[in-house]
Amino acid sequence: MPQLICSGGSGMINTMYQLDTLDSAKAFLAALLIGVAFGFFLERAGFGSSRKLTGVFYFRDMAVIKVMFTAVITAALGLTCCVVLGIVSIEGVYLMPTVYGAYIVGGLIFGVGFVMGGWCPGTAAAGVASGKIDALIFLAGAIIGSALFNEMFGLIKPLYESGQRGVVFIYDTLGISKGTFNVLLSIAAVVMFWGCEWIEKRKTSQSLGDNTTILKTVSVAILSIAIVLVAVGSGLPSSPQIGATAGVISSESQLLEAVEMAEDHIEPEELAERMLRQEPGLIVVDIRPVVEYLDYHLPNALNIQMKDLHHALVPYKNSGTIVLYSNGMTHPVQARDSLFRSGYTNAYILTDGLNGFIERCLTPISLRDEILPKETADKIRAWRAFFLGLAAPQEKPDIPDVPLSDGLLVNAEWLERQLESADTKILDLRVQPEYNTSHIRNSLSLNVENLRINLDGVGSMLQPADMLARHFSGMGIRPTDMVVIVYGDKTQDATLVGIALERLGHTAYRILNGGFAAWKSANKVVVSELPEIVSSSYPVTGTDNFSVDYRTVLEYVKSRKGIILDVRPSDYYSGSKSDEARAGHIPGAINRPYTEDLVIVNNVPWFKPAKELSGVYSQIIPSKDSTVIIHCRTGHQASQTYFVLKRLLGYSNILWYDAGWSEWAAKKELPIE
Amino acid sequence: MEKHNTTKNRYMNPYLAGIGLGLTLLISFLVLGAGLGASSGLARLAACMELCVAKTHTLSSQYFGKWGQNPMQYYLVFMLAGTFLGGLCSALLANRTKLQIERGKQSSIRLRSVLALIGGILVGFASRLAQGCTSGQALSGTALLLTGSFVFLVCIFVGGYATAYLFRRQWND
Numbered sequence: 001m002p003q004l005i006c007s008g009g010s011g012m013i014n015t016m017y018q019l020d021t022l023d024s025a026k027a028f029l030a031a032l033l034i035g036v037a038f039g040f041f042l043e044r045a046g047f048g049s050s051r052k053l054t055g056v057f058y059f060r061d062m063a064v065i066k067v068m069f070t071a072v073i074t075a076a077l078g079l080t081c082c083v084v085l086g087i088v089s090i091e092g093v094y095l096m097p098t099v100y101g102a103y104i105v106g107g108l109i110f111g112v113g114f115v116m117g118g119w120c121p122g123t124a125a126a127g128v129a130s131g132k133i134d135a136l137i138f139l140a141g142a143i144i145g146s147a148l149f150n151e152m153f154g155l156i157k158p159l160y161e162s163g164q165r166g167v168v169f170i171y172d173t174l175g176i177s178k179g180t181f182n183v184l185l186s187i188a189a190v191v192m193f194w195g196c197e198w199i200e201k202r203k204t205s206q207s208l209g210d211n212t213t214i215l216k217t218v219s220v221a222i223l224s225i226a227i228v229l230v231a232v233g234s235g236l237p238s239s240p241q242i243g244a245t246a247g248v249i250s251s252e253s254q255l256l257e258a259v260e261m262a263e264d265h266i267e268p269e270e271l272a273e274r275m276l277r278q279e280p281g282l283i284v285v286d287i288r289p290v291v292e293y294l295d296y297h298l299p300n301a302l303n304i305q306m307k308d309l310h311h312a313l314v315p316y317k318n319s320g321t322i323v324l325y326s327n328g329m330t331h332p333v334q335a336r337d338s339l340f341r342s343g344y345t346n347a348y349i350l351t352d353g354l355n356g357f358i359e360r361c362l363t364p365i366s367l368r369d370e371i372l373p374k375e376t377a378d379k380i381r382a383w384r385a386f387f388l389g390l391a392a393p394q395e396k397p398d399i400p401d402v403p404l405s406d407g408l409l410v411n412a413e414w415l416e417r418q419l420e421s422a423d424t425k426i427l428d429l430r431v432q433p434e435y436n437t438s439h440i441r442n443s444l445s446l447n448v449e450n451l452r453i454n455l456d457g458v459g460s461m462l463q464p465a466d467m468l469a470r471h472f473s474g475m476g477i478r479p480t481d482m483v484v485i486v487y488g489d490k491t492q493d494a495t496l497v498g499i500a501l502e503r504l505g506h507t508a509y510r511i512l513n514g515g516f517a518a519w520k521s522a523n524k525v526v527v528s529e530l531p532e533i534v535s536s537s538y539p540v541t542g543t544d545n546f547s548v549d550y551r552t553v554l555e556y557v558k559s560r561k562g563i564i565l566d567v568r569p570s571d572y573y574s575g576s577k578s579d580e581a582r583a584g585h586i587p588g589a590i591n592r593p594y595t596e597d598l599v600i601v602n603n604v605p606w607f608k609p610a611k612e613l614s615g616v617y618s619q620i621i622p623s624k625d626s627t628v629i630i631h632c633r634t635g636h637q638a639s640q641t642y643f644v645l646k647r648l649l650g651y652s653n654i655l656w657y658d659a660g661w662s663e664w665a666a667k668k669e670l671p672i673e
Numbered sequence: 674m675e676k677h678n679t680t681k682n683r684y685m686n687p688y689l690a691g692i693g694l695g696l697t698l699l700i701s702f703l704v705l706g707a708g709l710g711a712s713s714g715l716a717r718l719a720a721c722m723e724l725c726v727a728k729t730h731t732l733s734s735q736y737f738g739k740w741g742q743n744p745m746q747y748y749l750v751f752m753l754a755g756t757f758l759g760g761l762c763s764a765l766l767a768n769r770t771k772l773q774i775e776r777g778k779q780s781s782i783r784l785r786s787v788l789a790l791i792g793g794i795l796v797g798f799a800s801r802l803a804q805g806c807t808s809g810q811a812l813s814g815t816a817l818l819l820t821g822s823f824v825f826l827v828c829i830f831v832g833g834y835a836t837a838y839l840f841r842r843q844w845n846d
Contacts, residue, residue, distance in 0.1 A: 016704065022705065034755065036758050039762075041694040044767075058837060070691025071692070093707065103810070104825075110828070112792075122806070124793075128757060134776070141797060142712065145796060145799075146798070168820040178818070
């Protein structure tokens with residue numbers, strides 16, 4: 001095993017977790033060998049006996065505490081040494097997130113199960129090896145317990161996720177430095193060891209004998225290594241006085257470190273200004289858990305989890321500016337360093353994190369101690385309006401100010417002027433009885449579901465061109481017509497019809513922004529007579545080069561050349577919610593929920609002004625000709641983002657993955673995150 | 674007194690065993706980039722068994738479903754197998770392999786078996802809830818100085834000490 005480590009070379013080791021090769025045969029072999037050593041020492045220590053293990057709970061035999069804490073201290077100090085010596089970086093190791101609720105309840109139940117059953121999973125494996133039938137029974141129970149958890153997962157999920165804090169270090173929680181914590185932990189361990197010996201001595205009236213020599217050596221070694229680490233961490237030569245001043249020196253060194261790293265930071269005020277003017281190429285990434293992101297995030301920030309960063313940020317590597325933030329600084333620093341080592345020179349962290357941003361930029365002027373110059377006060381007001389959505393009251397119109405036509409989006413005035421033209425065909429997508437009772441004169445009723453079909457086993461696929469042509473022929477639509485789409489309560493209905501037209505090569509269409517509600521609120525004429533239709537014969541000449549299948553998507557996943565935009569709601573993207581065979585998302589996909597492009601007025605969605613959307617997407621997509629694959633679950637919501645990017649904003653390489661997550665999740669051989 | 678000493682000496686000195694365990698954990702951090710784990714292997718085994726019984730149900734379940742059709746292809750499954758093998762090596766070397774249900778002399782096989790089974794169910798369940806067991810959280814997580822792992826460790830001892838009295842009879846001699 002040591003050879004394996006040294007083969008990493010003189011520099012930094014890249015762990016298998018870092019290289020993403022934990023699923024390789026090499027990793028399986030390494031895990032097996034590490035397991036052998038693990039099982040060997042467990043059995044050596046006497047943990048192949050449930051009686052010895054449970055002894056700790058009856059103060060009979062304190063070996064559990066002695067072995068466990070020696071192991072923890074050895075590994076903790078060893079790892080700190082390796083990090084200090086530059087052998088490995090801490091982000092090369094998988095760090096479990098802290099989930100307070102789940103861990104507290106889990107720990108309590110585990111404790112009861114432990115003392116009741118006499119085993120824990122690892123020791124039971126060693127127990128079975130030494131012929132303990134009760135260990136085998138215990139393991140069978142643990143398998144049943146795991147299956148039970150799976151079956152009850154829906155019920156337990158709120159608890160499983162309660163109190164999520166992301167990766168948190170105990171020294172940060174306690175507000176002390178890592179070095180100080182190591183020293184305190186070592187002192188606590190040594191005290192505990194001697195306490196255990198004392199307890200056992202009283203219980204068994206047995207002399208400490210040989211144990212003391214080893215214990216004394218171990219105690220001295222632990223304490224001195226911990227103290228030396230503090231000294232080394234402070235960058236000062238070790239001296240006998242170091243122990244006493246450890247805390248002070250350590251925070252001094254942290255300060256120096258922070259100063260030294262300042263060039264990787266971006267100050268909150270600077271970020272606020274750059275975001276406010278919607279600087280193109282500025283990518284703001286929120287690396288907190290989804291729940292916290294949903295709670296509040298900086299406008300247009302992408303939510304990417306730490307483990308997905310390397311994947312998801314590839315399109316932005318060394319073009320534009322990437323700013324990482326979390327609540328505090330620990331994780332963004334880790335993430336930035338990790339990205340830097342992978343060759344990113346454009347990743348920055350937000351000084352003081354989101355907490356600092358809120359405090360420095362968004363604290364109301366009335367709550368600030370100092371008196372601010374007018375210029376600064378104005379800035380803070382503008383930031384608060386932008387980041388907290390606190391627009392001044394007079395700037396809140398009931399209905400978005402839609403220009404006569406905003407690209408392919410039109411308003412009621414525009415449509416009214418077109419009514420008399422024989423070349424205008426209006427499609428009303430509302431359901432019955434709304435359409436029959438009142439609609440725009442000569443508009444045709446269309447249910448978008450009638451344009452979808454099951455193809456190759458995947459449901460809700462847009463029909464092939466010939467079927468669509470027959471459908472539109474029946475409605476009397478001709479290739480020369482201007483089609484105006486009027487939606488009810490779903491913008492994506494309109495864009496799906498738009499995509500159906502595009503499949504036939506028909507790009508002469510417009511969408512009434514605000515749908516039928518916009519027509520009504522503009523007090524335009526409605527009728528209840530049904531139109532007379534002369535059916536046409538729409539030719540099939542469509543050149544559909546915008547919908548792609550999973551093979552194409554997989555190529556992009558592998559080559560990482562384009563951007564995969566997952567427009568489903570964030571909780572589906574993260575996998576915390578799922579309606580499909582598997583939960584999660586396509587590796588490397590970026591989440592931009594389609595709803596973010598809308599503004600809801602009286603329960604009706606409107607497209608946001610193209611100018612505003614343009615600013616947002618210029619921060620997500622590097623250039624107008626970048627390849628972007630858009631998908632959702634069934635292609636419906638994705639059609640909206642397709643429309644926004646391709647037709648409103650003029651991006652040229654927009655691909656639509658119709659089958660979407662329904663198909664991807666069902667094909668078990670496809671990778672997910 | 675002398676006899677007591679010899680039985681005790683059969684096991685390795687706990688501090689040396691602890692150092693051995695700690696170095697194993699350190700190697701795991703450096704090579705795998707992840708700590709030790711045991712309960713994950715068991716959960717994968719559970720998923721595998723459930724797949725055999727009810728395939729579509731398991732694949733569509735929220736927790737096991739995400740592991741796909743081959744849940745056993747996971748490094749911690751191999752680590753669990755290794756743990757068994759390592760335990761076997763050590764037990765054979767020390768001549769400690771004896772088929773038995775370990776219990777107090779006055780305790781019945783039935784009591785001990787029932788408690789081991791229920792204890793196992795609780796531990797299996799709790800390990801999934803807390804995303805790890807004594808190996809993955811209490812040992813590896815605390816060595817990484819993670820807050821959640823310390824919380825978990827403290828709660829294990831709280832739960833254990835609070836109920837130890839109820840289960841003492843299985844060890845009565």
